[in-house]
Amino acid sequence: MKTIVDELRNILEPSKIAVDQPTLAAYAVDQAPVLDYQLPLAVVLVESIADVQAVMRSCAAHGVPVVARGAGTGVSGGAHASRGCIVLGLERMNRILDLNADDETAVVEPGVINADLNDAAAAHGLMYAPDPASFRMSTIGGNVATNAGGLRCAKYGVTRDSVLALDVVLADGSLIHTGHQTFKGVAGYDLTGLFVGSEGTLGIVVGVTVRLKYLPREVHTIAAFYPDFRLAASGVLAVGRARVQPAIMELLDGGSLAQLDEIHGSDLSSRGASLLLIQTDGFGAAAEAEAVREVLAAGGATVTTEASAEAEQLVELRRNSRGVEVDDEYRVGEDVAVPRSRLVDYVGTLQELAAAHQVKLKVVAHAGDGNLHPTFWVDRPDSTVDEGTMKRLNTALDDSIAVALEMGGTITGEHGIGQYKLRWLGLEQPEPVRELQRRIKALFDPAGILNPGKAI
């Protein structure tokens, strides 16, 4: 195994390869619970497409696994090191190569931070719409590989809807270009769509052509506080029935509000037991906001007309609602999505499950998409692991997944399967569908060196 590191040292500058323990440990895991902790053989911080190709050629020749890594903010374990792997860090490939305002497109390297692309686009009155709450940390390459969603996706769609073309280095080190510079284009199979969300298992994304959207001239934010969570969820449907398409529709339960108050010193929980945060945008934003206020107030909400500074702060607080905790075996954040018509029933079920299994629960949701992030947790035992407690936690997790599937939902709306959610994948996808995916994987990566043990 030493030979691969020696070989990489021969072909890349020393500053690009790290084998010291602190660096290996820092790049060994993302922000998901760790099931099978492994240190990589080396961390290689590539700076060009040629570097990526060289690494892939060497790893293919030695049969060494490669785990691509953007910023490591993933929460499914997609970027956890696999046994005996090289971690291929793309953070230094962080240049915006082109931004064409008339075409409403940009071409970026994979390590560009989402917020940096948005800052560059804003100078032209444009935005890159998919905005995961991690947009200040996560990379466009990571967003592409996970098909990341975000707050604005309620109106503007997820990452897949904004990716026009990709440059991808395949497992054998060859470079391909998929897709087109134009918004439309249907030539051949949609390989771009296939790579989006493939979690580093089919190829290394080394270039991304994205579609930009116009920055709305006007934005209105509405905070609706509710006496209970189910009522707040019903507000989401009421807005739809009023035929308003908000840019953002985020739902926070009482547990999330209390945690935000604790961290930021806000007084959200004194204002209600649940918060529905809605943003309308564009030239009709004011009229839409007025329509939203009316239906929410009629549905039992205390609706505030926020001054813009406070409104922005509320959206910021929502973006920070994961708090400072990183998931582990005692605290697991989920990512289920259910058809919106089942949202009210599902949030009720979550509360019942938490009570029945005596575990703690907080929920934030990209409610416009029916995408919920329930976090279930138990207090960390002082010394020995209390098996009964762990069983209750895992039963609550399993049951919440089962109910989401029964309602026609999915086990992951935007975070990906990674390593952590593999245990539930068979519940959602029947064997023939999984086998087809294994065959696609084998076509792209016959030796199985790209992010083994993840995603499918």
Ligand SMILES: Cc1cc2nc3c(=O)[nH]c(=O)nc-3n(C[C@H](O)[C@H](O)[C@H](O)COP(=O)(O)OP(=O)(O)OC[C@H]3O[C@@H](n4cnc5c(N)ncnc54)[C@H](O)[C@@H]3O)c2cc1C
């Ligand atoms: C506070 C917080 C809030 C979050 N909010 C959201 C949210 O609102 N919406 C959402 O969707 N997610 C969210 N996430 C999860 C995470 O930020 C996203 O999954 C993000 O897209 C990961 O980007 P990354 O650069 O950190 O990728 P990483 O975590 O480094 O990698 C993620 C996956 O992509 C693969 N990968 C990375 N780069 C490449 C590449 N260039 N080529 C091929 N494969 C690659 C990795 O192997 C791994 O499988 C949140 C996470 C945190 C910590």
